[in-house]
Amino acid sequence: MQVTYLLLHPTNNYAEQIMLAAQREFDLRPLILWPSRRQAIFWRPYVPLLRSGIALDECYLDQAPLPVLLRQLRRSYSIQGVIAYQETMVSLATEITAALGLDWNAPDTLRLFRDKNSLKAYLRDSHPHIAVNQTRLVRSLEELLAQPLPKKFVLKPNDGMANQDVGFFVATTPHAELAAYFAKVPDTALILETFLEGPEYAVNGQLDHRGRAQVLNMTRYERAPGNGKPNLYRFCHHVRRTDPAFAPLEAYARQVVEATGLRRSPFHMELIHTPEGPSLIEVGARFGGLDYVYLTNAVHDQGLDHFAMATHHWLSDAPYAGPEGNWDYYDRMSLLQLDGICARSARLYQVEGLEQV
Numbered sequence: 001m002q003v004t005y006l007l008l009h010p011t012n013n014y015a016e017q018i019m020l021a022a023q024r025e026f027d028l029r030p031l032i033l034w035p036s037r038r039q040a041i042f043w044r045p046y047v048p049l050l051r052s053g054i055a056l057d058e059c060y061l062d063q064a065p066l067p068v069l070l071r072q073l074r075r076s077y078s079i080q081g082v083i084a085y086q087e088t089m090v091s092l093a094t095e096i097t098a099a100l101g102l103d104w105n106a107p108d109t110l111r112l113f114r115d116k117n118s119l120k121a122y123l124r125d126s127h128p129h130i131a132v133n134q135t136r137l138v139r140s141l142e143e144l145l146a147q148p149l150p151k152k153f154v155l156k157p158n159d160g161m162a163n164q165d166v167g168f169f170v171a172t173t174p175h176a177e178l179a180a181y182f183a184k185v186p187d188t189a190l191i192l193e194t195f196l197e198g199p200e201y202a203v204n205g206q207l208d209h210r211g212r213a214q215v216l217n218m219t220r221y222e223r224a225p226g227n228g229k230p231n232l233y234r235f236c237h238h239v240r241r242t243d244p245a246f247a248p249l250e251a252y253a254r255q256v257v258e259a260t261g262l263r264r265s266p267f268h269m270e271l272i273h274t275p276e277g278p279s280l281i282e283v284g285a286r287f288g289g290l291d292y293v294y295l296t297n298a299v300h301d302q303g304l305d306h307f308a309m310a311t312h313h314w315l316s317d318a319p320y321a322g323p324e325g326n327w328d329y330y331d332r333m334s335l336l337q338l339d340g341i342c343a344r345s346a347r348l349y350q351v352e353g354l355e356q357v
Contacts, residue, residue: 152195252278
């Protein structure tokens with residue numbers, strides 16, 4: 001019986017780095033689990049390494065019910081882990097982990113990371129010393145108006161991601177405007193939360209085999225209005241350890257993820273540094289997107305490989321022995337990431353000026 005691991009729905013170059021790391025350290029090749037054959041055909045070109053034959057096999061969720069598919073796989077393979085590096089795959093990883101009885105994370109712990117309201121409620125109830133803003137779940141305008149509204153508040157899908165369908169409102173927002181927002185997200189469970197004032201930061205890190213958190217990289221977001229949205233990504237600033245915000249944000253981020261009970265997982269957290277101190281926006285049990293892991297490695301001058309570190313913890317319950325960062329370089333270097341905002345729909349056919357950049 002071949003020893004392997006499940007890699008869920010690989011859609012970008014992160015998947016290649018994970019497969020290479022698993023092969024280097026454990027001599028393991030993956031089973032690729034796609035949502036469907038159609039999705040596999042679309043996404044395979046984005047992961048060229050799959051053409052090398054590195055995968056033992058590929059399977060599809062539309063070929064059989066998940067319990068049947070897993071029984072079929074277990075006849076031929078010993079599955080040591082499930083790797084879901086993207087937000088949309090965390091729920092599926094939870095289901096598979098439970099079905100296979102893997103000693104990774106408890107299903108109830110993993111489910112918190114796809115349920116923003118439950119995660120914040122858990123932190124407020126179980127760890128009252130951790131500052132978390134007030135939230136509640138609403139599914140309609142009537143439910144929203146059933147209780148007094150905060151002076152400023154945010155509405156967004158309770159299981160959402162990637163800054164999609166986020167609405168910013170005040171207590172005096174006309175009901176017609178609120179109704180228009182609900183019409184855009186019908187039949188969706190929404191989290192209502194008090195608006196947090198202050199600069200926004202992202203913290204990327206790793207939880208080890210004991211559930212201890214290590215912060216690997218911190219950035220400050222600078223957003224701008226555009227295309228009818230008030231909060232599009234514009235700049236991402238590197239935050240050195242010498243920045244006065246680093247220490248309190250690092251301590252808070254570690255408190256939050258360790259309080260959830262998560263272990264052996266990367267995490268990506270977004271928070272606001274309010275005048276009263278750090279406060280959580282949300283946290284994912286996965287890598288940061290948009291090449292964030294490459295950025296994390298770069299700000300350490302490749303003195304750590306977060307792909308290798310995370311893959312080790314996904315597939316092993318042993319301590320990680322690899323390098324954990326070049327913090328001297330981290331504190332010397334400067335980095336600014338710019339996200340362009342396009343004001344009109346267009347298709348790009350040619351890009352010029354890269355040499356000058």
